[in-house]
Amino acid sequence: MAKVEKKGSVSEELLREFFREMLLIRRFEEKVEERFRAGELPGFLHVAIGQEACAVGVCRALEEGDVIASTHRAHGHTLAKGTHPNEVMAELYGKLEGTSHGYGGSMHLYDVERGNLGANAVVGGGLPATVGAALAFKMRDEPRVAVAFFGDGATNIGTFHESLNLAQLWQVPAVFVCENNHWAESTPAKQQLPIEDLTERAAAYGMPAMHVDGQEIEEVYASAVAALDHARGGRGPVFLLLETYRLTGHYVGDPQVYRPKGELQELRETQDPITKLREKLELSDEEFEQADREAHELVEASVEFAKAGTDPRPEDALKNLYA
Ligand SMILES: Cc1ncc(C[n+]2csc(CCOP(=O)(O)OP(=O)(O)O)c2C)c(N)n1
Numbered sequence: 564m565a566k567v568e569k570k571g572s573v574s575e576e577l578l579r580e581f582f583r584e585m586l587l588i589r590r591f592e593e594k595v596e597e598r599f600r601a602g603e604l605p606g607f608l609h610v611a612i613g614q615e616a617c618a619v620g621v622c623r624a625l626e627e628g629d630v631i632a633s634t635h636r637a638h639g640h641t642l643a644k645g646t647h648p649n650e651v652m653a654e655l656y657g658k659l660e661g662t663s664h665g666y667g668g669s670m671h672l673y674d675v676e677r678g679n680l681g682a683n684a685v686v687g688g689g690l691p692a693t694v695g696a697a698l699a700f701k702m703r704d705e706p707r708v709a710v711a712f713f714g715d716g717a718t719n720i721g722t723f724h725e726s727l728n729l730a731q732l733w734q735v736p737a738v739f740v741c742e743n744n745h746w747a748e749s750t751p752a753k754q755q756l757p758i759e760d761l762t763e764r765a766a767a768y769g770m771p772a773m774h775v776d777g778q779e780i781e782e783v784y785a786s787a788v789a790a791l792d793h794a795r796g797g798r799g800p801v802f803l804l805l806e807t808y809r810l811t812g813h814y815v816g817d818p819q820v821y822r823p824k825g826e827l828q829e830l831r832e833t834q835d836p837i838t839k840l841r842e843k844l845e846l847s848d849e850e851f852e853q854a855d856r857e858a859h860e861l862v863e864a865s866v867e868f869a870k871a872g873t874d875p876r877p878e879d880a881l882k883n884l885y886a
């Protein structure tokens with residue numbers, strides 16, 4: 564099996580950009596939680612607080628023309644792939660100005676123009692779409708890569724296995740990014756996974772795998788660059804396993820009674836990717852506050868934008884329905 568090695572180091576300037584982007588996603592999702600609890604947002608919402616380094620590290624390694632497919636926990640991926648916070652927030656408020664014109668909501672954030680094949684309420688649903696896109700790139704001889712984000716729980720789903728099997732068989736330019744947050748809803752890893760090391764999932768298909776700390780954005784970025792390079796160079800797909808932590812409930816409002824006492828507190832203190840990068844960059848309080856103010860301003864502006872948006876018309880409720 565081919566080995567994929569991590570590439571080079573990341574400049575401090577780039578790390579600072581990563582920091583601002585992760586902070587924006589964090590503040591965006593905290594605002595989403597707040598507005599959901601205030602009863603302003605319809606539907607069911609999942610935030611990825613704690614997993615920001617996965618979204619930013621991978622999406623920043625992409626090149627123009629690359630595409631992603633996301634999951635039910637999609638706000639961070641969508642923002643990191645370049646959709647403006649205004650459009651994401653407007654979608655969560657169900658407004659026409661949203662990415663899916665208010666018809667989709669949190670689990671159906673799409674932005675095909677920016678190479679985002681969409682969030683997915685169906686666990687594992689993004690993987691076959693990714694393989695299809697990657698096959699198209701290969702057949703058209705285009706130097707593009709398709710990336711699937713998914714969770715540890717999704718590796719138990721049939722579409723995961725079918726997708727990895729065909730991707731490896733056809734040697735398509737795809738990268739499979741598994742965000743292993745060790746939970747599938749309220750089910751811990753040891754009650755849903757028969758193996759501990761999820762790279763064995765890839766080994767079963769002869770696919771090279773990389774295994775890195777998903778809380779260290781430098782690691783995530785360097786691995787993603789290498790994985791994308793490998794796939795783009797016609798050497799077939801790569802499985803990129805990121806060990807990460809969901810520093811929140813499965814859904815907004817989840818009482819998390821299933822969590823061992825003290826686990827969340829301890830993880831928040833030791834595994835926050837934003838704190839880790841802040842410490843690595845040795846940011847002063849002023850630098851942090853400046854970045855935080857900017858993030859808050861963008862998020863507040865997105866709420867204003869969304870609230871001032873246009874409600875879809877009731878007579879259009881069945882528009883775009885095909886089944
Ligand atoms: C096909 C399918 N089965 C079950 C569900 C219900 N469900 C929603 S999220 C989830 C857990 C997914 O776990 P994981 O893939 O690890 O993602 P995480 O929530 O941890 O990000 C489940 C079982 C679903 N949406 N789709």
Ligand SMILES: [Mg+2]
Pocket residue numbers: 714715716742743744745746747748
């Ligand atoms: Mg999970």
